[in-house]
Amino acid sequence: MRVAFLFVLLFGAVFYTYVAFFDLSFLSxxxxxxxxxxxxxxxxxxVSLITWVIAxxxxxxxxxxxxxxxxxxxxxxxxxxxxxxxxLRIFGGFFATLVFLAVTLTILNRGKKLQNAILSVVIPTLIxxxxxxxxxxxxxxxxxxxxx
Amino acid sequence: xxIFSDLIMGLSIAxxxxxxxxxxxxxxxxxxxxxxxxxxxxxxxAILLPVTFGMDPVGAxxxxxxxxxxxxxxxxITSILLNTPGESATVASTxxxxxxxxxxxxxxxxxxxxxxxFVGGTVGVILITILAPMFAQVSRSFGPPEYFLLALMGxxxxxxxxxxxxxxxxxxxxxxxxxxxxxxxxxxxxxRFTFRSAELIGGIYFIPIAIGxxxxxxxxxxxYKGMHKTGSGGIVQYNKEERFWPSKHDFMSTRMTMVxxxxxxxxxxxxxxxxxxxxxxxxxxxxxxxxKHPEKFxxxxxxxxxxxxxxxxxxxxxxxxxxxxxxxxxxASTAVLLAAFLMWGLRPGPLFMEQxxxxxxxxxxxxxxxxxxxxxxxxxxxxxxxxxxxxPYRILGxxxxxxxxxxxxxxxxxxxxxxxMFAAGIVGFFMRLYGFSAAAxxxxxxxxxxxxxxLRQTLAISRGSFVIFVERPASLWIIAAxxxxxxxxxxxNHIGRRARLSKQPEI
Numbered sequence: 001m002r003v004a005f006l007f008v009l010l011f012g013a014v015f016y017t018y019v020a021f022f023d024l025s026f027l028s029x030x031x032x033x034x035x036x037x038x039x040x041x042x043x044x045x046x047v048s049l050i051t052w053v054i055a056x057x058x059x060x061x062x063x064x065x066x067x068x069x070x071x072x073x074x075x076x077x078x079x080x081x082x083x084x085x086x087x088l089r090i091f092g093g094f095f096a097t098l099v100f101l102a103v104t105l106t107i108l109n110r111g112k113k114l115q116n117a118i119l120s121v122v123i124p125t126l127i128x129x130x131x132x133x134x135x136x137x138x139x140x141x142x143x144x145x146x147x148x
Numbered sequence: 149x150x151i152f153s154d155l156i157m158g159l160s161i162a163x164x165x166x167x168x169x170x171x172x173x174x175x176x177x178x179x180x181x182x183x184x185x186x187x188x189x190x191x192x193x194a195i196l197l198p199v200t201f202g203m204d205p206v207g208a209x210x211x212x213x214x215x216x217x218x219x220x221x222x223x224x225i226t227s228i229l230l231n232t233p234g235e236s237a238t239v240a241s242t243x244x245x246x247x248x249x250x251x252x253x254x255x256x257x258x259x260x261x262x263x264x265x266f267v268g269g270t271v272g273v274i275l276i277t278i279l280a281p282m283f284a285q286v287s288r289s290f291g292p293p294e295y296f297l298l299a300l301m302g303x304x305x306x307x308x309x310x311x312x313x314x315x316x317x318x319x320x321x322x323x324x325x326x327x328x329x330x331x332x333x334x335x336x337x338x339x340r341f342t343f344r345s346a347e348l349i350g351g352i353y354f355i356p357i358a359i360g361x362x363x364x365x366x367x368x369x370x371x372y373k374g375m376h377k378t379g380s381g382g383i384v385q386y387n388k389e390e391r392f393w394p395s396k397h398d399f400m401s402t403r404m405t406m407v408x409x410x411x412x413x414x415x416x417x418x419x420x421x422x423x424x425x426x427x428x429x430x431x432x433x434x435x436x437x438x439x440k441h442p443e444k445f446x447x448x449x450x451x452x453x454x455x456x457x458x459x460x461x462x463x464x465x466x467x468x469x470x471x472x473x474x475x476x477x478x479x480a481s482t483a484v485l486l487a488a489f490l491m492w493g494l495r496p497g498p499l500f501m502e503q504x505x506x507x508x509x510x511x512x513x514x515x516x517x518x519x520x521x522x523x524x525x526x527x528x529x530x531x532x533x534x535x536x537x538x539x540p541y542r543i544l545g546x547x548x549x550x551x552x553x554x555x556x557x558x559x560x561x562x563x564x565x566x567x568x569m570f571a572a573g574i575v576g577f578f579m580r581l582y583g584f585s586a587a588a589x590x591x592x593x594x595x596x597x598x599x600x601x602x603l604r605q606t607l608a609i610s611r612g613s614f615v616i617f618v619e620r621p622a623s624l625w626i627i628a629a630x631x632x633x634x635x636x637x638x639x640x641n642h643i644g645r646r647a648r649l650s651k652q653p654e655i
Contacts, residue, residue: 002582005578005582006582009319009323013322013326016326016341019341024338024340025338028335028336031612032335032604032607032608032612033603033604033607034333034336035333035335035336035338035340037604038325038329038596038600038603039326039329039340039341042322042325042326042329043326045318045322046319046322046323046326049315049318049319049322050319052315053315053316053319056315070372070373070374071372073371073372073374073377074368074369074371074372074577077367077368077371077545077546077549078368078574078577080546080549081364081549081570081573082570084549084550084553085553085566085567085570088553088557088563088566089563093554093557097550097554100546100549100550101546101547101550104545104546104549105542105543105546108542108543108545108546109540109542109543119543123547123550124550127550127551127554130199131199131554131558134202136202137198137199137201137202137558138557138558138561139554139557139558140554140557140563140566
């Protein structure tokens with residue numbers, strides 16, 4: 001998994017360096033440092049260092065220590081968080097939060113239906129009152145306005 | 149005399165009913181954030197920054213500063229009662245804090261950590277009061293070359309402090325620098341890495357990245373470590389102790405420890421990139437070497453708890469000096485504070501105290517008051533925070549996701565920034581998992597554009613010659629200081645690590 005993450009970083013660094021070299025000029029028309037000066041240095045250093053770390057990691061080929069059960073704990077939360085990001089766009093801040101908390105608490109806090117139901121309603125309500133009424137800051141608007 | 153009258157003016161601004169409410173709320177929230185394991189001041193500040201939007205700048209900055217040093221106070225409660233540091237700066241407090249609690253002295257340990265934090269924080273603010281105007285005076289002679297070197301110094305010292313994982317720290321900083329280059333190049337008007345997206349023209353805003361990395365990233369990591377499964381059974385009970393208050397001997401035997409480590413912590417805090425963690429480890433190590441009974445350290449020695457606590461709070465005050473007088477954050481927390489200043493159109497730097505005396509001195513004055521408030525809260529509201537530790541992560545976790553998402557959206561009402569925050573959270577989790585440094589990324593993201601702009605201005609002034617860096621006395625001083633730090637800090641880091649390693653088997 002660590003190597004996979006490093007390869008993702010390497011891919012990003014290579015792409016960044018490619019753009020820095022082919023789309024951005026090193027010097028401006030007036031002979032001063034151009035928009036590509038810094039990105040080229042950053043890109044070259046990043047590609048070199050990530051390659052070095054990948055080589056180190058492959059050389060040190062010990063088995064990775066992460067038990068799969070740990071991923072089983074964090075992966076649902078990450079998935080729910082991504083789902084929440086999508087729901088925010090569609091249903092807006094209040095309703096998306098209510099749905100997200102109801103689903104997440106049902107999975108994570110099993111067997112406590114009443115507590116989960118109360119929290120799923122109370123937390124979005126408190127946040128709505130704090131953000132929208134007290135602080136007058138933006139809450140995500142819904143793409144589809146629900147009839148409630 | 150000027151300083152005194154400025155401070156009185158600051159106090160008159162800070163002591164208004166509404167500002168005192170903000171201060172109290174900030175201190176309470178900071179302590180709550182501090183006691184949640186894994187969530188330090190950076191996470192607390194990043195998550196709660198958007199909540200301050202509706203406020204006036206003075207009240208908001210006072211509240212954020214209170215969250216910042218409140219989190220430093222709160223982080224130790226779990227170190228003492230659970231042997232789980234709230235954040236890295238309170239790791240050293242577990243060495244003697246938890247053994248003290250196991251000996252049945254949790255009450256005195258909690259009170260002494262509050263007193264030590266108060267002394268460290270207050271001495272730190274006194275030193276800010278005296279030194280900040282002097283620093284501002286000196287830094288007025290600074291031009292682009294000095295700013296470039298200072299930004300470089302901040303990034304290099306942070307990477308050096310990462311120690312054995314320096315390559316990963318460097319990669320983290322390079323990712324931050326790379327993100328900092330996104331947007332229109334102000335000198336030529338050419339778009340860089342914008343891919344014709346209107347949302348990226350202005351660059352990648354720092355707050356969603358910080359909230360994602362520190363808020364969501366830490367949360368996912370806590371779930372990965374299985375913290376949502378552990379109950380609160382490990383808490384050492386303290387409320388049935390016969391003697392809650394520390395003895396006279398506790399105070400008398402640690403009074404010089406507090407004085408020494410307040411100064412040590414402050415000095416380390418001023419150095420960009422060093423920060424409260426290294427200050428607390430150094431303080432523990434120094435105190436043990438000065439002690440007549442070094443063998444007692446690690447077995448529940450009060451000086452072993454007081455030293456790191458004093459130092460980490462003094463360091464968090466010290467870190468405000470480069471922020472206020474140079475506009476250069478020395479740590480991830482002060483980088484978030486810088487973002488708050490910028491959000492209100494305020495640019496910290498050499499002229500900041502002169503041009504915004506109400507805000508600067510109001511903030512400094514509020515830090516005196518904040519430390520007093522925190523001392524009282526720390527002692528009398530401990531039962532409340534102990535209850536908070538008992539709230540399971542499986543309930544806290546989803547609530548934190550919600551606050552991060554809605555908080556990010558409220559900044560610019562931008563869905564793109566909210567999605568960026570979620571992406572940064574996932575990347576932050578993997579970075580935390582594989583030993584990368586989120587702090588280095590965030591500092592580089594803030595300092596990178598500043599360094600680039602300063603370097604381009606410098607080379608425009610010198611017509612492309614790098615000799616300018618060794619021609620100016622101020623630049624030479626900064627180069628010399630950077631070399632000393634790059635050689636000296638790893639040495640001090642090594643001493644701190646030795647203190648930690650020599651202690652660990654005994655816990």
